[in-house]
Amino acid sequence: MPRHANPEQLEKTVRYLTQTVHPRSADNIDNLNRSAEYIKEVFVSSGARITSQDVPITGGPYKNIVADYGPADGPLIIIGAHYDSASSYENDELTYTPGADDNASGVAGLLELARLLHQQVPKTGVQLVAYASEEPPFFRSDEMGSAVHAASLERPVKLMIALEMIGYYDSAPGSQDYPYPAMSWLYPDRGDFIAVVGRMQDINAVxxxxxxxxxxxxxxxxxxNAPGFIPGIDFSDHLNYWQHDIPAVMITDTAFYRNKQYHLPGDTADRLNYQKMAQVVDGVINLLYNSK
Known part of the structure; x- marks a missing residue:
């Protein structure tokens, strides 16, 4: 049975999240809950065991949606993506990003993994998690959805992967930036690649x-693999699993080091490369099926 991600389905999910339930920011709880229900419906149709996990934040309810596949006990591989989007001030006016790359792209990848897992049950326990609250004002706080999820884990975790902005690619020379100029000697100046990022101690996972x-x-x-003080290394949900000594990495298109519409109204569905997104998902599903 073929196990390949569908670029058209990825685009459909991104457009739903960026157009039908826009904006998905912390002050738009109704749209966040509609997003959660959409995610839950896909998880249910994939045959997963579903849990809605409350994230105790004033103004909620905010919910993580958790889908389990494979064995009900033993070690897990966790794949997570946040479904909220950011707001920002532009010329002293509050604006909302559609959040296509950040992070409808990650959620679309997560839901495509669910559809693929429906085709064949993995031998290792797999948990897909859609997080409610990653963006400010929650980032780096105990109110992040991933912080709540990481603290609740009772099963051992082999690996956690955060899907954080996997959709924007630019093959133009000079389209890729880095935290430090010297890094351009080691990495491409064209933003047409996907990156895997982790701590020094997670070198095997990376x-x-x-x-x-x-x-x-x-x-x-x-x-x-770099220390946490390098800008961007810990800019997503994987950072909360490090606090529990769980190997955790981020798959990313490098966010604002490439996508200049990061957190801005221009982060739209039309700018994403769904073929490359599908290739990322294909790689992740192969990891899940080949894990022992």
Whole structure:
């Protein structure tokens, strides 16, 4: 049975999240809950065991949606993506980003993984988690959906992967920036690759994920293991699993180091590359099926 992500389905999910339930910011709880219900429906149709996890934030309810596949006990692989989007002030006016790349792209990847897992039950326990609250004002706080989820885990976790902005690619020379100019000596100046990022101690996890993503012959993959003080290394939900000594990495298009519409109204569905997104998902599903 073929196990390949569908670019058209990825685009459909991104357009729903960015157009039908826009904005998905912290002050738009109704749209966040509609997003959660949409995610839950896809998880249910994939045959998963579903849990709605409350995230105790004033003004809620905010909910993580958790889908379990495979064995009900033993070690887990967790794949997570946040479904909220950011708001910002532009010329002293509050604006809302559609959040296509950040992070409807990650959620679309998560839901495509669910559809693929429906085709074949994995041998290792797999948990897909859609997080309610990653963006400010919750970022780096105990109110992040991923912080609540990480603290609640009772099963051992082999690996956690955050899907954080996986949809924007630019092959123009000079389209890729880095935290430090010297990094351009080691990495491409064209933003047409996907990155796997983790701490120094997660080098084996990063290598494993990178190798699996490279199984897609058409996907360029680069990796980095670095201390947490390097800007961008901990800019997503994986950081909350580090606090529990769980190997955790981020798959990303590098966010604002490439996508100049980060957190802005221009982060729209039309700017994403759904073929490359599908290749990322194909790599992740191969990792899940080949894990022992």
């Amino acid at each position: 290598r494993q994920v990178k190798a699996t993503l490279l199984s897609s012959r058409y996907l360029s993959v680069y990796s980095m």
